[in-house]
Amino acid sequence: MDSISVPLQFCLMRVQEAVPGKPHFSVERLLIRVTYSDERISHPIGNPEA
Secondary structure, eight states: OHHHHHHHHHHHHHHHHHOTTSOHHHHHHHHHHHHHHHHHHHSOOOOSOO
């Protein structure tokens, strides 16, 4: 989990810098989609956001 935590945070920061005009919720959605799809491959998880 630690190995994926840093890249995700870095990606989130990069996305926020790349699209400052976009609403913050869309950035969180993107992060959740990436995290969920990646976590699904490793181990199943329930709704992270619900």
